[in-house]
Amino acid sequence: MDKLYIFNYTLEELAKSLKEHFPAFRAKQIYHWLYVHYESHFENMVNLPKDLREFLAQNYTSTSTALLKKEESKDGSIKYLFKTYDNHSYESVLIRMKEDKFTLCLSSQIGCKVGCSFCLTAKGGFVRNLEAGEMVYQVFAIKKDQNIPPNKAINIVYMGMGEPLDNLENTAKCIRILSELDGLNISPRRQTLSTSGIAPKIKKLGTLNLGIQLAISLHAVDDDLRTELMPINKAYNIQSIIQEISNFPLDSRKRIMFEYLIIDSLNDDLKSAKKLVALLNKIKAKVNLIYFNPHQGSPYKRPSKEKVEAFREYLLQKGLLCTIRESKGLDISAACGQLREKVQEQIEVKV
Ligand code: SF4
Numbered sequence: 040m041d042k043l044y045i046f047n048y049t050l051e052e053l054a055k056s057l058k059e060h061f062p063a064f065r066a067k068q069i070y071h072w073l074y075v076h077y078e079s080h081f082e083n084m085v086n087l088p089k090d091l092r093e094f095l096a097q098n099y100t101s102t103s104t105a106l107l108k109k110e111e112s113k114d115g116s117i118k119y120l121f122k123t124y125d126n127h128s129y130e131s132v133l134i135r136m137k138e139d140k141f142t143l144c145l146s147s148q149i150g151c152k153v154g155c156s157f158c159l160t161a162k163g164g165f166v167r168n169l170e171a172g173e174m175v176y177q178v179f180a181i182k183k184d185q186n187i188p189p190n191k192a193i194n195i196v197y198m199g200m201g202e203p204l205d206n207l208e209n210t211a212k213c214i215r216i217l218s219e220l221d222g223l224n225i226s227p228r229r230q231t232l233s234t235s236g237i238a239p240k241i242k243k244l245g246t247l248n249l250g251i252q253l254a255i256s257l258h259a260v261d262d263d264l265r266t267e268l269m270p271i272n273k274a275y276n277i278q279s280i281i282q283e284i285s286n287f288p289l290d291s292r293k294r295i296m297f298e299y300l301i302i303d304s305l306n307d308d309l310k311s312a313k314k315l316v317a318l319l320n321k322i323k324a325k326v327n328l329i330y331f332n333p334h335q336g337s338p339y340k341r342p343s344k345e346k347v348e349a350f351r352e353y354l355l356q357k358g359l360l361c362t363i364r365e366s367k368g369l370d371i372s373a374a375c376g377q378l379r380e381k382v383q384e385q386i387e388v389k390v
Pocket residue numbers: 150151152153154155158159160161199200201202235375
């Protein structure tokens with residue numbers, strides 16, 4: 040890719056890169072076209088002078104990532120597949136919540152190194168990190184596709200393909216670009232980074248003071264089971280994560296979210312609930328129970344509603360905030376990596 044990818048630029052960087060030829064306010068105008076009008080074709084940015092539009096066309100590109108396919112679920116969630124300049128693909132999911140609220144689940148990598156046993160993305164191995172702009176493009180393209188007004192507040196979760204802390208530099212840059220007041224203006228408080236628990240990188244994230252929400256994929260309360268589900272637990276066990284979380288700089292109004300993928304007969308019993316309460320005893324935490332969403336070839340099963348509700352009831356009784364997340368999009372390729380897997384062959388042939 041010879042040209043510079045426009046979505047990779049923070050507003051400050053864009054202003055700097057134009058500085059020799061154009062005044063700084065031109066960068067704001069370009070940001071406005073991209074993130075308020077959802078217009079990425081430089082020739083259509085009609086209030087820019089012709090020489091700037093030509094300069095942009097010669098030096099920058101806005102088309103190195105493209106929307107390849109989307110699938111809509113009966114529950115309103117939509118899964119998007121994007122194609123990269125180097126012929127790979129990655130996914131995002133738009134989840135429609137109650138009262139027309141939107142949550143956008145972004146990918147941070149193509150594939151993943153972490154290798155969780157319940158995850159389809161892990162099965163495809165790791166390809167590469169997404170650039171910040173490739174992450175930003177997911178928001179740009181989906182807001183444009185769905186005609187979501189620029190001032191409509193949406194939530195972002197970094198919970199799609201990949202481990203965002205394994206791509207921390209680009210993820211942090213994406214967070215900054217999405218937060219830009221003259222652009223998408225998505226408050227960091229509305230952005231949640233979800234990690235498998237790479238303890239030293241949680242520490243590093245804390246030093247960046249991004250102001251985002253943090254979620255930890257815990258999924259088990261003892262190390263043996265967690266290592267079975269998430270081999271990374273061998274390197275960073277439950278105690279090391281809890282230790283790092285205890286030191287994480289947190290806004291007094293915020294809580295750390297602990298994601299708990301609840302799997303039939305594996306971690307859905309009250310003994311596990313009791314251990315979870317003990318583990319999170321000293322942390323300002325809330326727990327999100329997620330129904331396991333089975334995919335083809337998966338050894339795990341979806342738990343019963345009764346068991347999940349009993350688990351939640353126990354946590355609530357003990358004063359631990361807890362919500363249950365229904366898997367959205369069960370009728371589409373909803374497990375992360377499924378849509379990508381389905382169409383990867385087609386891309387390899389067609390592109
Ligand atoms: S669940 Fe997330 S961290 Fe684990 S392998 Fe899949 S993408 Fe990676």
